[in-house]
Amino acid sequence: MLSLLKFELREAFDSVPWTVYYWIFFAFQYFVYGQLVSRLVVAVSDYYVYYGTGLIIIMTFNIGSWAGRRFVESAHEGRLKYILSLPVTRGQLFLEQLLLGLAVNVVRVGPPLVILSILGGLPSSVLLVSLAVLLLMSVGVMGIMISLSFVAFKSFDIYSAIVASMSALLLRFSTILYPLAFMPTSYAAVSLANPLTYGADLFRSVLGVDANQLLSPELSAFVVIAVGISTLTVGTMLVPRVLEGVKSS
């Protein structure tokens, strides 16, 4: 399994400009757009930090989504059937895909997180715990996206449409860019049903963002762990059946 992981990591990081682009995109959004928008949003205390952490959560979500989509694309490109023929169990393959996504997450999100923690004067222990929370969130997102792969084997277009719609809704109906307390009641009710809300609030709790703007860290931790375990379980059970049952491309 480690050989497979190494092989796929080589490809994932083959494009250095793409990784650097992630960092530049974060820096631009944080240092330019973040400065501007934080002057407009005065109701939320220290919105600049709130916004910066939100950007990191969006990056984490996007990478988790990428990892899931990549898994599906590999089936359509004909790579997956080759991997399925190699001497690894389906469970190991699923785990390898998760580790790949986590590794990409660490490399792409790590530097922006370090910048935030340096600017915020946070100790390295906080940095590590916050990274762990991000990775846990990433597992949940990847699990959902990979588990949805059964749709893709019927129609890749429908899968893409579902993932795009779901991503838009999950990102917007959440506390990623605005706290729950400032949302209209109906909007807040929907956001409370969104696991990303709990992930975002847990991440900010660890980084020391104003607790009055966040859900309780205990509840958030419970939801994030529960979602991570659920999607892992569903994925482990569902994916092998789906992969071996579909007509290969």
Add this chain to the structure above:
Amino acid sequence: MSSSSENSVQTFNLTKSYGEAKALDSLTLGVRRGEILVILGPNGSGKTTFLHLISTVLRPTSGTATVMGYDIVKQPLKVRESIGISFQDPRGFWRHKPYHILSFHASMYGLRGEERSKAVEDTLKDFELWQSRNKRFMELSGGQAKRLEVAKLFVHRPDVAVFDEPTAMVDLEGKRMIWDMIRQLREKGSTVIVATNEVREAEYLADRICIMKDGKELVMESLMTLKDSITGGDVVDLEMSAPVSEEILRAVRDVPGTVRALQGGERSLRTFVNRSEDWLPLMMTAMQGLGVRVSSIRVSEPSLDDVFLHYTGKEVVQSHA
């Protein structure tokens, strides 16, 4: 059929369905240790599905199979350790280089260090890919990509090597090279299964040929036995002085000993007959009766193409290698 203990691969009512459609329908066959079995069939006959099932890429809907004694449903990991498959379409590793692709493949089968480096280098040279070892996969030609796909199985030499159309997209010289390499693989102890719809490939490689259609095995024998099995063991090609009319066709079919008569071109007929030496005088008399002169007669054994046509009713791709 030989007993399953002599077989590297043995299937038992192996079936794969997609909804109502059966891609493979209760297939029971055995592949003997150390033989090259060529599976010949038109597109959609179930060849690829069969290969994917025994390689555990797909899971059967019902029935099962063993590979080197391991059950594909109950012991898939053991099966994967024993079998290697070269796929029909070499795709998916766009950014990787041939050296890394083979090195990775070797590592998955436990080759390490010097042993792996040597196996990869030798294989790249054998398949004339050494000069392209540092090109990206997406920069390879179609033929090079296909050779690389086939070459994977030569790095670790599995007990059972499975090739799905190994010479599709490969030039004539490359085809011959791959065929020779596949035969070498057999000589080194691997059992080889090749799925193809190229007659030449089947004739060149096969110890036995399995003809499939609609997910079922129609027949599985050696080439000689297959040729002998056709009723009307002689093929007689006739060239007429006049266009072949219905009347001529009917007269030829009515000649005692005619099994089948097909119109080839405007003036040509292909007939399958019993004992051509007895049949030819009778046919000549019948043509004289119609006032038709036979300008050319060629008698031959049935080709694999004829065998295939006989069993499936479809013509196969004729390679000119």
